[in-house]
Amino acid sequence: MPTPHKHAPGSRPSAEWNGHRKGSRAYGRILAGLAFAGVATFAQLYSTQAVLPVMAAELRVTAAEAALTISLATVGLAVTVIPWSFLADRIGRVKAMTWGICLATALGLLVPLAPSFPVLLGLRMLEGMALGGIPAIAIAYLNEEIDRAHAAVAAGSYVAGTTLGGLAGRLVAGPAGELWGWRAAALSVSVLATVAAVLFLVLIPKARGFRPSPGIGFRGAARTLSGHVANPRLLALYVQAFLLMGGFVAVYNYLGFRLSGEPFSLPATLISFIFLAYLSGTATSRWAGALTQRFGRRTVLLAGIAVMAAGLALTLTQILALILAGLVVFTGGFFAAHSIGAGWTGAIAESGRAQAASLYNLAYYLGSSILGWAGGLLFQSLGWQALAAAVIILGCTTAVITAVVHPAAAHQRSRRQQGEPAASLNN
Template sequence: MESSTPQPRPHTDATSWVTRGTPAYQHATLALFLLGFASFSLIYCVQPLLPEFTTSFAISPANSALALSLTTGFLAFSIVLSGAFSQGLARKHLMFGSMLIAALLNIACAFISNWPLLLSIRAIEGFVLGGVPAIAMAWIAEEIHPADLSKSMGVYIAGTAFGGMIGRVGMGLVVEHFSWHVAMAALGGLCVLAALGFMYLLPASKHFRPQRGSPLQFHLHAWRQHLANPRLLNLYAFAFLIMSVFVTTFNYVTFRLSQSPFDLSPTQISLIFLCYSLGIMSSSLAGNFSQRLGSKTAVLISLALMLFGLITTLSNQLLWIVVGIALMTFGFFVAHALASSYVGLEAKSTKAHATSLYLLFYYLGSSVTGSAGGWFWQHGGWSAVIALCGTATLVAILLIQKRR
């Protein structure tokens, strides 16, 4: 039972919090930015390479999408395990180790020319990276002053957006002049440096004490407790839906733009991922939107932007497709940043378990729907992909409307 393993008690001294305006806060935000950058660039670096994989390995679009879907699928379940094991391990060292090993695995991918082996390495990489997202969100919830929580979470999400953008755009630029092998190795080396910078900058935890040998019943009870909370369950379903929309859209827009009438090159296609710069901005501003408009209204507006953006991409004009992707991206990062911060506020205890469940559903959306979208693309084209994503967005809107 939960009572058999006492929870760590936070310090009551107000000075123990990491607060905005202090050197510790500046170091923490930069470290979290590097963490988000490295982890998400490693996860999503293969997305602009999917058309390259279909040619290099003579596989279908749905099969090539497994290079991402397996990574996020293994990541999803690893997050739940790491959320539990992190109760007995130093958070900072766990995140650092995950970043470093994943970066080295990405370098290893550069020397692989066998598709099943590449998928195996990508699956392991996803499993290893499970030590990052849930622990990062738990660290923020435990160490950052509650008044600065939304802003700090936004900075971390901005780092993930930057990583996603640089990983995708950079891969497209490098593969245009060299090969996808060189691109994978270069990104892995850059993320090794990011991991070292993170280790140096992140302040030590003050509100967390490792719990050695927590019984399995403790973790099961914690997960059941959060899954029995209707407000958290609402957020978990919401995470599944919005990530389904986001990843599926970006997965298959690369195929659409590589075909007639657009016939864009890998470099030209990768430039569409510059829309992630809007994610960097919108996630950082999400807290301000919530304070001014109210949390529910802010999320509903962000979902409306996502839906309008999806519809706009149905145009056959390249400019309007880019505008639609930009609107969808802006809305997604606002919704994700706000929902992420709400999990930490809704969970009254075992926050790492709560955030790990949120991210489990989040990445299952990426893995399941991101892969299933290949069937829609192959049998119905872009309009079928948008029908799938639009339906998921409408369901997400209904979930938010039910929240009090």
């Protein structure tokens, strides 16, 4: 009987376990389970986004203040992704995700009962802290449980599930908010998240690629995290996550305010339908993962950023049809770039994969919190044109950083040195 190979904490175990292959029953259950986890997580995280104008009017707060219900939830998620990742190293990926999704669902059911705006903000932050147990761990779980040949496609499928979650929450909240107010909107999303959480618990299979690691203490944790931050390839992905997500959330936070005002004057229910643009992200996040097998991660990521900028440029017009078309293109480009960046962290990190993914999520949600809120100040003072231009500049900055840190020639040489074809850059 073969002797198991030793392995580093957070890395793949012995060579005997290569992960579930595409087409297997466990592979399908993993993707389905994580898709429902994405629904439960992102329906709750952004549940107030579709009703921000309604909430601002009911609570008598400004657009930027209403957007704090998004920003504080994402701040809570950002500050807990790293602690959740270390907990997952001790107790297991599936157990940690289970704890997080159950706690978040319980807190989400309390949000509609908030007696005041400050209490609402506090509950939203706690909800975000609980939700940190999902994105912090999901990518590490995928990299341990899925065969490396299919890891990029699986990561794209997971991101596709997160887009469906965000879309479902907003489509449920918008009409409910217009008819019965923001509390009814929050309750309806929490019920949806509860159903999704139950389906996650039923579907997700036990981990086979995980081995628990002992507590490494503060110094060990600091070494792991600083090692990832010192890696320029990972750092470039963290910067990408911060800038792109910040711009993306700013666009969705304040486009509703633009469309509710003159000359469009759209009602909340119709405004909630703009989130159907997320369906383009559901498609492109999967396509992007598949395209890496032919063109490589770097090329697909840069293409996604270019598509983002082109789509956002269309929203600078006063023609509603062009604005909506631009939003579809912008959203598709963002999720293509995000699915590549999220999956790439696990491929680059040889050990401490959960922490590498957590740092990506930390940057991602800090961008959502800080830039997503700050975009409101720009929108309120200078209007939509200034906000859209600023987000395009963020995308261009990201593209330059990615192109410099991940030069095509060096990237292909690295793949060939590992004995893999230069055209197959999906690992």
